[in-house]
Amino acid sequence: MKALRKYLDKIKPQFSEGGKFSKLHSTFGAFETFLFVPDKVTYKGAHIRDSIDLKRTMSIVVIALIPALIFGMWNVGRQYYVSIGESTDIIKNLWFGFLKVMPIVIVSYVTGLTVEFIFAQIRKHEVNEGFLVTGMLIPLVMPVNIPLWMVVVATAFAVVFGKEVFGGTGMNIFNPALLTRAFIFFAYPSVISGDSVWTYGLTSTSKVVDGFSGATPMANAASYAIDKIPDNFTLFLGNIPGSIGETSKLAILIGASILLITGIANWRVMFSVIIGGVGMTLIFNVFGANPYMQISPLTQILMGGFMFGAVFMATDPVTASQTHTGQYIYGLLIGMFAILIRVLNPAYPEGMMLSILLMNAFAPLIDHYVIESNIKRRLKRATINSKS
Amino acid sequence: MANSTNDKEPIFSVKNLKNLTGPFNLNNPITIQVLGICSALAVTVQMKPAIVMALSVTIVTAFSNLIISFLRNTIPTSIRIIVQLVVVATLVIIVDQVLKAYVYDVSKKLSVFVGLIITNCIIMGRLEAFAMGNKPIPSFIDGIGNGIGYGIILVIIAFFRELLGSGKILGMSVIPPSFYEMGYRDNGMMILPPMALITIGVIIWVQRSRNKSLIEK
Numbered sequence: 154m155k156a157l158r159k160y161l162d163k164i165k166p167q168f169s170e171g172g173k174f175s176k177l178h179s180t181f182g183a184f185e186t187f188l189f190v191p192d193k194v195t196y197k198g199a200h201i202r203d204s205i206d207l208k209r210t211m212s213i214v215v216i217a218l219i220p221a222l223i224f225g226m227w228n229v230g231r232q233y234y235v236s237i238g239e240s241t242d243i244i245k246n247l248w249f250g251f252l253k254v255m256p257i258v259i260v261s262y263v264t265g266l267t268v269e270f271i272f273a274q275i276r277k278h279e280v281n282e283g284f285l286v287t288g289m290l291i292p293l294v295m296p297v298n299i300p301l302w303m304v305v306v307a308t309a310f311a312v313v314f315g316k317e318v319f320g321g322t323g324m325n326i327f328n329p330a331l332l333t334r335a336f337i338f339f340a341y342p343s344v345i346s347g348d349s350v351w352t353y354g355l356t357s358t359s360k361v362v363d364g365f366s367g368a369t370p371m372a373n374a375a376s377y378a379i380d381k382i383p384d385n386f387t388l389f390l391g392n393i394p395g396s397i398g399e400t401s402k403l404a405i406l407i408g409a410s411i412l413l414i415t416g417i418a419n420w421r422v423m424f425s426v427i428i429g430g431v432g433m434t435l436i437f438n439v440f441g442a443n444p445y446m447q448i449s450p451l452t453q454i455l456m457g458g459f460m461f462g463a464v465f466m467a468t469d470p471v472t473a474s475q476t477h478t479g480q481y482i483y484g485l486l487i488g489m490f491a492i493l494i495r496v497l498n499p500a501y502p503e504g505m506m507l508s509i510l511l512m513n514a515f516a517p518l519i520d521h522y523v524i525e526s527n528i529k530r531r532l533k534r535a536t537i538n539s540k541s
Numbered sequence: 542m543a544n545s546t547n548d549k550e551p552i553f554s555v556k557n558l559k560n561l562t563g564p565f566n567l568n569n570p571i572t573i574q575v576l577g578i579c580s581a582l583a584v585t586v587q588m589k590p591a592i593v594m595a596l597s598v599t600i601v602t603a604f605s606n607l608i609i610s611f612l613r614n615t616i617p618t619s620i621r622i623i624v625q626l627v628v629v630a631t632l633v634i635i636v637d638q639v640l641k642a643y644v645y646d647v648s649k650k651l652s653v654f655v656g657l658i659i660t661n662c663i664i665m666g667r668l669e670a671f672a673m674g675n676k677p678i679p680s681f682i683d684g685i686g687n688g689i690g691y692g693i694i695l696v697i698i699a700f701f702r703e704l705l706g707s708g709k710i711l712g713m714s715v716i717p718p719s720f721y722e723m724g725y726r727d728n729g730m731m732i733l734p735p736m737a738l739i740t741i742g743v744i745i746w747v748q749r750s751r752n753k754s755l756i757e758k
Binding site: 342 | 742
């Protein structure tokens with residue numbers, strides 16, 4: 154470690170103003186602060202600078218995503234071997250999944266970071282850390298069969314138009330990882346919907362073991378094949394076809410507890426998303442007009458990307474509401490819209506993505522009205538006091 | 542503004558040329574004045590309708606500018622919008638009938654958007670801002686300039702949308718079949734209106750980063 158520090162200190166002048174590589178200043182800064190905690194201190198005023206900077210915050214989220222990633226890899230292998238009817242062990246599954254998932258992870262990171270570094274160099278900004286998490290989220294919400302070039306196109310689109318045009322990390326109105334998925338969903342619908350995209354190597358004509366369809370629980374529900382939906386315990390463990398990272402609610406809950414214990418993610422949003430989802434399902438249960446509406450709240454929440462969205466996507470601190478009351482409203486509406494879109498529009502089987510993107514757009518408005526009403530309430534109190 | 546001291550101004554004087562070429566770039570009706578966005582989103586899925594639309598708008602803008610400029614001293618101010626609309630509507634109906642007679646398939650694709658040229662803000666804007674205060678020939682040139690400025694953007698958007706959205710240019714496939722075999726897919730989102738808006742955004746972005754004078758403080 155010390156040798157590394159010494160080396161960095163030695164080459165630092167070359168990247169400072171007037172140095173040989175002064176144009177690559179922000180690139181150097183990015184690597185330096187990635188390796189070591191920055192030694193920035195505040196000189197004026199009574200401001201306390203926490204040593205947890207953005208980079209460390211992001212790293213914790215990435216750590217929280219690791220269980221979902223590893224389970225996703227195992228599941229990719231598992232689903233593949235089940236589909237061809239071979240018995241396997243855990244190592245074989247994991248290795249197979251690793252080989253299929255890692256390219257997506259690498260491609261997503263390389264594309265996103267390239268775009269970020271280019272923009273930072275042009276604008277002479279520091280390189281922002283926001284992409285550390287986005288780059289990990291993107292592979293987790295993709296089907297395993299996704300062509301890599303589509304990941305490149307979609308990631309570049311999401312980073313440029315979802316983030317950089319608004320001014321980079323912290324300025325974006327939409328969650329870039331979800332924007333990536335939405336882009337693929339609308340631009341190349343055939344690779345991200347249907348029954349065959351969720352299991353590696355499966356096409357509509359390929360030979361599979363009898364009884365294996367590759368359909369996700371969401372697809373089963375949308376076609377009213379309620380009896381084909383696995384039981385709640387299987388849904389919870391996640392040994393089912395689906396996007397790479399969203400199948401196992403167990404892995405997601407491990408991630409959620411890491412986020413909540415360290416205080417990185419906002420419990421209000423997570424909590425109210427789930428309440429909103431349960432509430433909407435109960436309303437549908439009352440009507441019960443079709444089999445999809447009769448699904449129990451627990452199953453609804455365990456199906457598809459609901460939990461993944463609630464834990465990792467809705468809690469994104471940049472795109473969520475900032476006020477406490479706003480966070481409850483924001484979360485509730487995400488949960489409600491997710492179930493609403495799922496049940497009422499079979500063309501969009503996964504409502505979570507669209508509902509979070511929709512509420513991302515409304516989050517500033519919610520905040521605005523929460524603050525306005527607070528001002529009004531306090532003004533009222535002030536006038537009463539002045540009269541008395 | 543009209544130059545009253547010089548009655549015999551040559552058609553291609555510096556000022557007229559400026560009227561003609563200004564809207565191409567620094568005074569573009571779509572990217573700078575942000576007018577006519579609605580039709581720019583609607584008719585740019587393919588290049589052929591976009592080109593026909595650009596021609597129609599150019600003709601209507603030019604001739605309505607010319608006619609209104611002839612009438613400008615006789616139109617009572619209180620009813621000038623009505624008079625302008627009558628002129629524009631007449632020209633649009635003529636254009637619509639010509640399109641129906643000679644390029645019926647394109648006319649079908651453009652559907653209501655030919656009729657909606659009447660409400661295109663560019664035309665009313667040029668009538669009010671230019672033709673009402675200028676002589677016929679500069680007005681005519683100004684109309685052509687603005688029509689072409691609108692058309693350039695339309696064709697650029699349509700080029701990218703058709704190329705990326707359906708792999709064609711002017712209806713001819715340009716992406717070799719071997720690409721599709723290797724796994725290339727057309728981008729379905731380019732056909733949807735949101736991508737037209739984003740394409741306009743990119744054009745504005747490129748234009749403003751080339752001309753720093755356009756960036757508002």
